[in-house]
Amino acid sequence: MAESKTWRLGLGTIAVAALACAGLHAARAQTAATNSAAVDKEFAYEQTLMSAKPIGPADKPWEQSLSTNMVDTAKYKKAPPYRVCFSNASISNPWRVVGWKVMQAEADLHKSEIASLSYADAQDKDDKQISDIRAFVTGGKCDVLIVSPHTSDALTPVVEEACKSLPVITFDRNVRTDCPVTAVRTIGGYAYGMAGANFIVENMPKGGKVLMLRTAPGIDVFETRSDAAAKVFKAAGIKPIGVEFTGADNAKTKAVVSDYLSRVGKIDAVWVDFGAMSVAVAEAFEDAGQDYPIITGEDQEDYLQKWNQEGFKGIAPTYPAYQWRTALIAALDVLQGKPVYGPDWILPQPLITSANLAQYVDPKMPPLHYATCGCETLPGYPERWGGKK
Amino acid sequence: MSGAAIPRGGLAKFRLPLALVICAAVVYAATALGTAQGEQLSWSGVMGLLQRMVALGIVAVGQTLVLLVGSIDLSVANLISVSAVIASHVMNGNTDAIALGVLAAIAIGILVGAVNGVLVAKLKVSPLIATLGVGLVLQGVLTTSYETLAGSVPASFRVLAYGRVAGLPLAILLLIVVVALAGFVLARTAAGYRLYGVGGNVQTARLAGIRTDRFIIGAHIAASVTAAISGLYLASWLGAGTPWVGRDGGYDLDSIAVVVIGGTLLSGGRGGVAGTIAGVFVFATIDAVFNMLQIDPFLGQVLRGVIVVGAVASYTIRTKAHVA
């Protein structure tokens, strides 16, 4: 008797949990559309930046900027060689791996100025990154600190702490404080998201079906990309047949797309918030024996090569890996007392279309390489990035 | 099971933890001096090292209790995220809501712990599966509802992680309090004695008149509460809870690893928080030493695995009984 009672109790608990899940999910749907005014403003701003012309050398996009404001760094001026410290969120994905190699190669260009490049990898843990930065500051062996934060909010206080003792440069994600000398970044997620969505709107037959694939919820950069795309689709009167999270896992992506194909029969365009899944999307169509739809992607070589080879309709907004060069260049400039773009150093964000695809695609580079590495002229190219000569 | 050569009685039971701590400390100091980073041995350097222990240390104390009672908790990582997110949502930058946020996080901890405990003790679900399942449910709920639950903690709450009392970071005090409390309960109170009894042999404990289910549920609640406290600390340390803070931190498997490195038996009934805290110290020094030595992070990962296995093997290898 007592046994069946606890049994029922357990089932009850599970049922309550399930209900709670469902309730929370409903609540989420309601609040998704808040803050739309701020979103609109940022959206418009990034739209103008995409068409603006950056200042700086045209053949070196990593030295260009879309913001013209400069910061004076005379007070940081020091005699070389410099001890550079770098607190990295992680190198847990190919983009970060390519980027870290770009930064190391850039450092090789400045052998005479750089005494040491000390590196701390936070393995995607905010609390480890905070400790790492503190250890750098306490250690007193850094002339400048570069931070690629794992989470903006989490790293803000410790970056503020570090700013008090040495010049700080942030890049990739930034922190919510102005204390770093400059924050290297690209135009932004809205620009990324709208580029792909606009292309779909322009190229898809009327009444076509769009599937949106997302990596994971709750991550700023991906949220802005999909918000922008959703906005573009809404404006064009397109209602995506589905929005799915794939965790950027190829097998899951392929399974999701296959299931959609079996459910709706035909899909005309697939928008992705992260280019790593694009090839899996293409393969799902191949395996189903269907023609390729419009597939958006990124500057990852496997997508570019597939696009080039198969000739489907594609577009690749980018999140340039050359910003890893920029961060180090900025750090050295600061120590030399040269003014740098700041407090935001906004890098251009190239858009790869069929018109300029040839310029980026390179069959000699490995599939997980990023074409906007800006590394073609760096020492060790292409072997350092796994490419063939 | 008794084959492992663990000294017993009185001060002797601190021999293993002490050895671990001394080894780790020597390696840390040698590395700091060897790489000319003597500053890492200064007060603030050492405090920085200790602060690396806080989040893992608090939850590992809870994990110790669950392992001692013969269970295990894989849901702590996701619970840490839940606690951090709930706390920052409830506080939402508002100083007046701090107490409410803390209460909410602890309450969720108690609830999750009770569910874990009931599944394990009453429904006899294998604790690995029960807590893995509960962890997955928490993860699902969290990722679904994160946008609804966004928020951040007020500056005054961040004192917990960043404040100092007489030069000693508050966070380290918090860890000391949690460790001391758990240590006291285990070593001095009847409840602690019975907890060891339940973990050592449920049948024996039951026949000795102990309400074993209550202890299993209680240990799970305690573990979940420590996870909630860890979550609160991380919210304070990071300014806001994120739904991945616990999982990315690997607090589930790491907390189990440090407890076992500290000499607590996975099957329960032997061990304690002193060993656990020594294990946490070892983990903290691994991170710090690898940083100082500029070890490639991938190589670091390989070495971490080797160290975990090596540390445990160093005293299990003499065990005669079969282990699985």
Next chain:
Amino acid sequence: MSSMGAISIWTTEPEALLTMRDISKSFLGVRVLSHIGFDCRAGEVHALCGENGAGKSTLMKILSGAFPADEGTIVLDGTVRRFTHPSQARAAGIGIIHQELSLLPHRSVAENIYLGREPSRGGVVDRARMGRDARRALSRLGSTIEPQAQTGDLTIAEQQVVEIAKALAVDARVLVFDEPTAPLDVVESGKLFRVIAELRATGVAIIYISHRMREVFEIADRVTVLKDGRGMATLTAAQATPDAVIRLMVGRPISDLFPPRATRPPGAVVLQIQDGANGHLAGINLTLRAGEIMGVAGLEGSGKMELARAIFGDEPFTSGEITLLSGAAAAWSPREAVRRGVAFLPDDRKSEGLGLRQSLRDNALVVRRSLSRALALPSRGNRAPAIFDALFRKVEMRAADVDAPVGRLSGGNQQKVIVARWLAAEPRLWIVAEPTRGIDVGAKAAIYGLLRDYAESGGAVLMISSDLTEIIGESDRIAVMAGGRIVVELPPGASEEAIMAHAVHGPQVAEALA
């Protein structure tokens, strides 16, 4: 304790402290206790006798609150009680010394004795008082065990003493001893009987369960015999002759448990050990021939179990010359021993003998399978149940459900499964440790017969036992161990006194005597 209904009733036997009346219990529809009743007075030792499966342990578990009875009442001190958790029985003053040791190996002796009732103030344990009390409780049992010692380091006999101290610590008015002497040798048992006598003198009601008839007749005031879940009779000490009790227990008189000794002279040497030694043993010299049963006696800690384990390769000899069937056999493993034709019947069935969730078939075939090629079809017994039938007929066991988990069988039948396992492997040397521990008279006789048959068919048996009756009754030769050495070898039929003298006085005296 609100769940205990307390109704005052009038009892037929006003002097009884405890009365269990009309108790019935079923598991999964099988009735294991049927209207059993007995009573126990203050200051009385009441023995419960019966074969395994007769229901003694189940009855005591009901008394201890491990599970409730389906029917019937427990009256304690004139009050009807119903226990749903052991804590209630403990609170009511019922203490139990369990058949299986239930101590926590990683905790100290004091912590074990006071588990669940630690002396404490506001939840904080008064460790000094606990240590003092534990020391007093132990010294009351004539023991000098250190209360702070880790329990796992103690010998089995010492642990049994702790177990008894633990039960006494409850201030019990009713004390149940369930096979307390199983792990004890004669000296230890003697100490225990003195304690029981003292307890009886102080007015404790004592319920005593044992398979050792001699003990029962030595200490019991009354004997209740159970059979197949029913109460057969309650006899006074005067009425309870061995014959009467055994007839009630098994339904027929057993004239002699032991089969006649070897009829043929011993054959070729099977095992020869010269100067065998390891961490526990020294100077072991031993020769065992085909057709012999050699008994090994000794107190707890004398090294007799270690000798068995050394020969079997579980804790092998580290020096000396060991020859098995004319091949050297130093420092091997159990697996190597099994492959060379050595069998081992462990003393602890549950933890070392059986996979309780596996079927009877899988348990009985495990040796054959271990010896066969790993990738061969699972041993042919699977396909040919005839082999099974023959085997089980040999061990006098009905293979009613060979696919049922072995954990459901009674202790005696479990032991027979292990015996069958080794018979199927046709070993040359069989080491048996405590072959009849905790099993009933009927099964005992069967196992003695099997061992003798095995020897007669050319096998050699080394039998380690704490049961001197068994050593004397079954062995062709008797080795007595003390201090890790074999101190003397005695002829068959040696007296208990002779064996004990050597076992107690150890090697020095034995050498002096020689």
Next chain:
Amino acid sequence: MTRGLASLRRINPTILVFVVLLAAICWMSPLYRTPAGLLSLLQRAAPVVILSCGQSFVLIAGGFDLASGSLITLVVVACALITGGDAGWTWVALLASYGIGAAVGVVNGVIVARGKVPSIIATLGTLLSVKGIAMMWSGGAPGGYLPANLRFFGRYVWRHVPLVGRFPVAVVVLIISIAIMAWLMHGTNFGRLLLMIGDNPRAAELAGAPVRRFRMLTFVISALASVTAGILLGGFSGVSVDVGTGYELQAISAAVIGGVVLLGGQGSMLGAVFGGLTLYALFTLLNLVGFPEPMRVAVQGIILIAAAALSARRGRRI
């Protein structure tokens, strides 16, 4: 209780659950009503099913293998690096993968059986190390594609097959793998002894069973199953660095759903197969229903608890 009912009880409930899920899937989507559709479901489920079977060997012998997910990643990375997209190197890569798998299995086995490290800790250590090795070897981002003839196993589908139309190669790999593992578990002394070892290793040892060697072999079998799963996964979806992430828990979940009891002594290949199929069918169904992705994780958690609670309840009946 009648005999008929009693024999019904013996049927693994997972099979019933799977049948119900499959019926729901067929009802939801016309694609799965065809043999070709069902076979494509099998193709995608193959890695999980193979992993679940391999994992079951370790579980039945009383251990855990947390390193299988990392090993999948290592295998995919190794294949990409060895072949560099060159079809001529495929066989070398396959051989090397199985060699790596066997080595990882032996290391796990030695740590557990000789070092006496609890397998949950031991394989947690190898999980970290194997992943680290994969990353070190590839420098964090593997260079090179998997050649088409290597992807053949996971991706290729024979067309115009009589009766069923399309037949994925992965299903053949799946059937062969299951056959080998079912034979090992149920058709050999080895498998029967594993159950005994999982139930009571000490008793098995004293009965002459080679406990350590067999325990070690379970880790090798699990590792080889992971390699096979890795080849299928890499074939199905191509190269990525986190291809194996999370598969170890999926494999354990599948086995538990299939009635394999943690800490050993109970379980079957049939259960493991249907556990894996059930888990994958569940994901597919939730996908078809359009259930929000994050909630699928929660549903997996609930199913897992329910399965374990059910088998605990059945277990207590003994």
